Amino acid sequence: MRQRARLEDVAARAGVSPSTASVALSGAGRVAAATRARVQAAAAELGYSPDPVAASLRSGRSGVVGAVVGERLLYAFRDPVAVQLLDGLTEELSRLDVGLLLLAGDAMRSGPSPAQLSRLPLDAAVFATCGLEDDPAFTLLQARGVPLVAVEGPVAAGVPLIAIDDERGSAELARHLQRLGHARVVVVTLPMRLDGRRGPVDAERLARGVYRDARRRLVGLRSVLPGAPAVEAAGNSVEEGEAAARLVLDVPAADRPTALVAQSDVLAAGALRAAADLGLQVPGDLSVAGFDGADLPWLAPVRLTTVVQPTAAKGRAAGHAVAELLAGRTPADVELPVELRPGTTTGPVPPG
Amino acid sequence: MRQRARLEDVAARAGVSPSTASVALSGAGRVAAATRARVQAAAAELGYSPDPVAASLRSGRSGVVGAVVGERLLYAFRDPVAVQLLDGLTEELSRLDVGLLLLAGDAMRSGPSPAQLSRLPLDAAVFATCGLEDDPAFTLLQARGVPLVAVEGPVAAGVPLIAIDDERGSAELARHLQRLGHARVVVVTLPMRLDGRRGPVDAERLARGVYRDARRRLVGLRSVLPGAPAVEAAGNSVEEGEAAARLVLDVPAADRPTALVAQSDVLAAGALRAAADLGLQVPGDLSVAGFDGADLPWLAPVRLTTVVQPTAAKGRAAGHAVAELLAGRTPADVELPVELRPGTTTGPVPPG
DNA sequence: AGTGAGTGCCGAATCGATTCGGCACCAGGC
DNA sequence: GCCTGGTGCCGAATCGATTCGGCACTCACT
Numbered sequence: 001m002r003q004r005a006r007l008e009d010v011a012a013r014a015g016v017s018p019s020t021a022s023v024a025l026s027g028a029g030r031v032a033a034a035t036r037a038r039v040q041a042a043a044a045e046l047g048y049s050p051d052p053v054a055a056s057l058r059s060g061r062s063g064v065v066g067a068v069v070g071e072r073l074l075y076a077f078r079d080p081v082a083v084q085l086l087d088g089l090t091e092e093l094s095r096l097d098v099g100l101l102l103l104a105g106d107a108m109r110s111g112p113s114p115a116q117l118s119r120l121p122l123d124a125a126v127f128a129t130c131g132l133e134d135d136p137a138f139t140l141l142q143a144r145g146v147p148l149v150a151v152e153g154p155v156a157a158g159v160p161l162i163a164i165d166d167e168r169g170s171a172e173l174a175r176h177l178q179r180l181g182h183a184r185v186v187v188v189t190l191p192m193r194l195d196g197r198r199g200p201v202d203a204e205r206l207a208r209g210v211y212r213d214a215r216r217r218l219v220g221l222r223s224v225l226p227g228a229p230a231v232e233a234a235g236n237s238v239e240e241g242e243a244a245a246r247l248v249l250d251v252p253a254a255d256r257p258t259a260l261v262a263q264s265d266v267l268a269a270g271a272l273r274a275a276a277d278l279g280l281q282v283p284g285d286l287s288v289a290g291f292d293g294a295d296l297p298w299l300a301p302v303r304l305t306t307v308v309q310p311t312a313a314k315g316r317a318a319g320h321a322v323a324e325l326l327a328g329r330t331p332a333d334v335e336l337p338v339e340l341r342p343g344t345t346t347g348p349v350p351p352g
Numbered sequence: 353m354r355q356r357a358r359l360e361d362v363a364a365r366a367g368v369s370p371s372t373a374s375v376a377l378s379g380a381g382r383v384a385a386a387t388r389a390r391v392q393a394a395a396a397e398l399g400y401s402p403d404p405v406a407a408s409l410r411s412g413r414s415g416v417v418g419a420v421v422g423e424r425l426l427y428a429f430r431d432p433v434a435v436q437l438l439d440g441l442t443e444e445l446s447r448l449d450v451g452l453l454l455l456a457g458d459a460m461r462s463g464p465s466p467a468q469l470s471r472l473p474l475d476a477a478v479f480a481t482c483g484l485e486d487d488p489a490f491t492l493l494q495a496r497g498v499p500l501v502a503v504e505g506p507v508a509a510g511v512p513l514i515a516i517d518d519e520r521g522s523a524e525l526a527r528h529l530q531r532l533g534h535a536r537v538v539v540v541t542l543p544m545r546l547d548g549r550r551g552p553v554d555a556e557r558l559a560r561g562v563y564r565d566a567r568r569r570l571v572g573l574r575s576v577l578p579g580a581p582a583v584e585a586a587g588n589s590v591e592e593g594e595a596a597a598r599l600v601l602d603v604p605a606a607d608r609p610t611a612l613v614a615q616s617d618v619l620a621a622g623a624l625r626a627a628a629d630l631g632l633q634v635p636g637d638l639s640v641a642g643f644d645g646a647d648l649p650w651l652a653p654v655r656l657t658t659v660v661q662p663t664a665a666k667g668r669a670a671g672h673a674v675a676e677l678l679a680g681r682t683p684a685d686v687e688l689p690v691e692l693r694p695g696t697t698t699g700p701v702p703p704g
Numbered sequence: 705a706g707t708g709a710g711t712g713c714c715g716a717a718t719c720g721a722t723t724c725g726g727c728a729c730c731a732g733g734c
Numbered sequence: 735g736c737c738t739g740g741t742g743c744c745g746a747a748t749c750g751a752t753t754c755g756g757c758a759c760t761c762a763c764t
Contacts, residue, residue, distance in 0.1 A: 004497050007721060017744050022722055029723095032742060049496045052473045053414055054720035056405045057749045063471045064416060064453065074439035077429045087426035094458045097467040101416065101453040106446045115449040119415045121404045121473060144401045145356050238649055269650070297590055298621075298650040359751060369714050374752055381753090384712060406750035409719045 005046035014042040025050075053121075062121035065093055065322055066146075068103045068137055070111050070130035076104065079236055079266060080294040081311050082129045085151065088312035089126060092319020096326065098123065103137065110194055111137050122146050124322045127154065132194070133210045147325040149318050153212035160321045160331040162314055166213050169307035169338035170220030170261075173289055176305070176340055177259050178224060181349035182287060186257040187221060187230040188244045188267050190214040198244055201230040217263050217291060229257075233267055241270020242277075249278055249286070258287065258349045265290035265306055269299060272345065283347030293341060303343035310336050357398035365394040377402075414473035417445055417674055418498075420455045420489055422463050422482035428456060431588055431618060432646040433663050434481045437503065440667020441478060448675055450475065455489065462546055463489050474498050476674045479506065484546070485562045499677040501670050505564035512673045512683045514666055518565050521659035521690035522572030525613060525641055528657070528692055530576060533701035534611040534639060539573060539582040540596045540623060542566040542615045550596055553582040569615050569643060581609075585619055593622020594629075601630055601638070610639065610701045617642035617658055621651060624697065635699030645693060655695035662688050 011021035016035060023029035024039035031039075042048075056062045067086060069076040076082050090100050101120065103112035111130075117140045124147040127138065133154045141148060148159045155161055177185055189201055192209035201218070209215045222228055233244040241262055249256060260275075262268035268290030272282060280286045282302075293308030317334045324331035363373035368387060375381040376391035383391075394400075408414045419438060421428040428434050442452050453472065455464035463482075469492045476499040479490065485506045493500060500511045507513060529537055541553055544561035553570070561567045574580055585596040593614060601608060612627075614620035620642030624634060632638045634654075645660030669686045676683035 018721080019723075019745075020743055023743090026722085030742065035742080047495060049470055051720055052471055053405060053408045053412075054749090055471075055722080056473065057409050057720080057751095058722050060405075060749080062405055062414075062473060063468070064473070066451075072439060073442055074436060077435040077438075078432075080430075083429040084426060086429075087424060090425055090454070090456055091458050094465060094468070097465060097471060099418075099453045099455065099464075099468055099472045101451045102442070103451065104442055106443050112451075113446060113449060116415070116446070116451055118401055119404055119407075119449060120451045121408065121414060121416070143399060370751080371715075371753075372713055375713090378752085382710095382712060387712080403750055406719090407752075409721095409750080410752050412719075 004051075005048045007048070007050065010039060010042045010046055010048045013046065014039040056121060061123055061326075063098050064101050064121055064123060065098050066101045066103045066120065066122045066125035066141075067128045068112065068125060068130060068135075069128055070105060070132055070135070070137075072105050072107060072110075073102065075235070075237070076129055079129070079264075080296065081264070081266075081292050084295070084311040085128055085315040085318075088315020089128065089319045090315075091312075092316045093322065096319075096323055098322075098326075111135065114140060117141060118144065124149065124325055126318050126322060127151060128318070130154075133212065147322075149321045149325070149331075151314060151318050155212065158330075160325075161333045162318045162321060162336075163212075163334070164309045164314065164336045164338050166216035166338075167220030167223070169291065169309070169340070170217045171224050172338075172340045173261060173291070173305075173307050174221045174224035174228075176342060177261070177287065177289070177346065180259075180287065180346060182259040183225075183349075184257040185221075185225050185228045185259045185261060186248045187218060187228055188241060188248070188260060188262040188271060189218055189230050189232045190236055190263045190267070191234060192232055196234045197232060198234040198240070199232060199247070201232045205232070206230075214263060221261060228261075233270075236264055236266055238266055238270040238273065241267030242274045243270070245271035245274035246278075249274055249280065256286075259289070259346070260286060261289045261291075263291050265292045265294040265296060265304055268304055268306070268345075269296060272299075272302065272304075282345050285350055287346040287349075289346055302345060305343040305346040306341055307338050308341045309338045356403075357400040359400070359402065362391060362394045362398055362400045365398065366391040408473060413678075414475055415450050416453050416473055416475060417450050418453045418455045418472065418474045418477035418493075419480045420464065420477060420482060420487075421480055422457060422484055422487070422489075424457050424459060424462075425454065427587070427589070428481055431481070431616075432648065433616070433618075433644050436647070436663040437480060437667040437670075440664035441480065441671045442667075443664075444668045444671020445674065448671075448678065450674075450678075463487065466492060469493060470496065476501065476677055478670050478674060479503060480670070482506075485564065499674075501673045501677070501683075503666060503670050507564065510682075512677075513685045514670045514673060514688075515564075515686070516661045516666065516688045516690050518568035518690075519572030519575070521643065521661070521692070522569045522613075523576050524690075524692045525643070525657075525659050526573045526576035526580075528694060529611050529613070529639065529641070529698065532611075532639065532698060535577075535701070536609040537573075537577050537580045537611045537613060538600045538609040539570060539580055540593060540600070540612060540614040540619050541570055541582050541584045542588055542619070543586060544584055548586045549584060550586040550592070551584060551599065553584045557584070558582075566615060573613060580613075585622075588616055588618055590618055590622040590625065593619030594626045595622070597623035597626035598630075601626055601632065608638075611641070611698070612638060613641045613643075615643050617644045617646040617648060617656055620656055620658070620697075621648060624651075624654065624656075634697050637702055639698040639701075641698055654697060657695040657698040658693055659690050660693045661690045
């Protein structure tokens with residue numbers, strides 16, 4: 001006895017040919033009402049449900065869209081921005097009745113395995129939280145001919161890029177600090193490369209940076225505050241933000257900056273902790289700002305000064321781009337606006 | 353000109369038949385070394401990569417495993433336990449070279465859409481963060497004949513259940529409080545049903561609860577502290593924990609319990625906030641405990657008293673069960689041990 | 705030289721649903 | 735009675751890779 005009923009079985013039971021059964025069930029064609037009813041009854045009796053793989057082979061659509069997150073889930077989803085992005089993405093994808101498949105790394109590797117990448121049926125893939133130029137996964141999927149969408153990178157011809165106005169946002173934040181009188185501003189950056197390095201960012205390091213948003217945010221800030229030093233965090237986490245901030249703050253008071261700009265809110269939260277540990281008042285002794293406008297309820301009652309990006313909208317825009325690609329159109333790049341949101345963590349430069 | 357190269361094209365270019373080309377590329381058979389080299393060269397020149405859908409049709413395997421999370425991602429991934437569970441699951445799945453597809457709800461519905469569920473190619477599915485008895489997604493997937501694994505539920509014949517010893521853990525926690533002298537203990541429970549209700553849990557509500565873990569944790573606690581009242585949170589979030597705890601704590605001091613047991617660490621974090629807001633010292637005026645042993649770094653320096661469950665191991669166990677199912681075996685149920693971890697949030701019952 | 709094993713490759717079937725061209729049948733019109 | 739138009743259904747091809755049975759050819763051994 002065969003395990004699952006096939007269309008052929010349904011057709012036999014209803015006394016029609018498979019082709020007629022198919023038309024009757026899909027409802028897309030010229031079938032007598034009585035026949036259709038017979039086929040439907042037969043399908044119900046046999047508990048028939050069509051094999052999605054066979055349907056995919058014919059239609060060329062699997063209903064699966066990949067989301068590449070360049071880390072293991074444990075770390076990727078610690079970042080509220082990533083979560084919100086995926087939420088917006090799924091919102092848009094769910095109206096296409098398409099599923100989201102996570103292409104993540106694991107403890108061993110920082111990205112999906114090549115075996116996975118070539119085995120899986122994918123109608124499209126979104127580079128969600130990597131922005132990494134020259135990603136092996138990117139190369140592989142492109143070679144496979146999978147339509148791609150990039151969020152914050154990588155940049156490639158024929159791949160729609162969904163991004164925010166990083167430079168402008170950072171510049172606005174810098175002007176905000178400038179107006180408050182800050183001249184000694186240090187940046188705590190997101191990782192420039194995957195090598196887990198923590199420490200000062202020199203020109204060479206910046207030039208070899210592979211993360212588009214990290215580079216652009218620094219460039220934007222320096223367009224207003226030229227030469228502002230930068231320290232790189234080894235990852236995007238509270239702990240890393242704290243460690244990197246400590247490198248900057250744990251020095252004689254005379255050498256200490258009056259403001260710290262973190263390239264993400266999560267890093268900024270770490271910087272706040274470092275400041276508290278070192279007995280620095282915020283914003284009395286030190287101003288701290290972030291980037292993202294992430295949802296960090298546990299920071300309350302502190303309201304972090306930050307640059308708000310429309311993260312969910314970014315996810316939806318990526319989903320829309322996928323829809324366009326699947327419809328055979330070529331979506332345009334999208335650059336979403338950002339907005340400075342002053343909070344309680346920045347204030348006038350301390351006297352003396 | 354055809355878009356992507358097919359095996360037939362490669363074969364033609366190498367001057368062999370498609371069947372030989374297939375064998376040559378898969379490396380599984382009797383092919384002359386020279387022929388194999390020719391085929392591989394042809395494949396490389398054409399940039400050939402096999403169509404996963406066609407391979408799936410033949411092999412009956414798509415390489416996709418679904419993870420049902422009964423909420424939209426934004427909420428599901430706010431829960432560090434869910435994230436850690438999925439991390440453990442992917443770790444195990446990645447060695448099967450299998451991808452994880454998220455079957456999530458969206459703003460409209462609390463679960464994946466039926467269209468998605470019947471369209472997607474799935475080798476298996478894991479009910480990851482629902483534990484919901486009588487889930488429509490469960491029924492649908494079972495009807496499709498998709499092998500299933502349940503984490504904390506639903507319970508069904510032929511579906512391996514991966515769970516922890518909820519009752520025992522809650523009982524141990526109750527004894528811990530009992531030893532500290534607490535008699536007036538109130539429980540803040542996880543949702544019993546999906547209806548978003550917040551408030552006291554009576555016998556009927558408990559009986560009609562659809563979440564196995566919530567029920568069992570309450571039963572376990574009451575096995576030691578019979579009749580301990582329970583208040584239900586409308587969701588598993590810090591905000592909900594705070595709201596539910598406030599219902600219990602914002603009463604005359606004489607009516608106030610001396611200890612609050614939350615059914616998750618996230619809820620407990622909310623309870624801590626409510627206590628702080630009401631000016632209650634923890635553990636001086638009130639002891640607070642959680643469940644899960646979740647990673648909540650922002651709680652520091654407070655160390656929450658909690659029952660630690662091996663969440664990542666639970667995910668790996670679910671992944672292992674999937675592997676067994678795919679191998680044609682029938683995995684056994686798994687019940688993992690839990691351990692009480694006393695922290696700084698529980699102490700002796702206050703005098704008076 | 706003839707028989708045996710053994711190697712290298714091909715043809716055809718298979719996986720299961722979908723779709724298009726076309727056949728047969730019936731009703732209506734002249 | 736013949737032709738036209740239309741409806742209802744079927745057969746066969748298609749999507750692309752995989753696999754098994756089998757054919758032809760080579761080499762070694764008697």
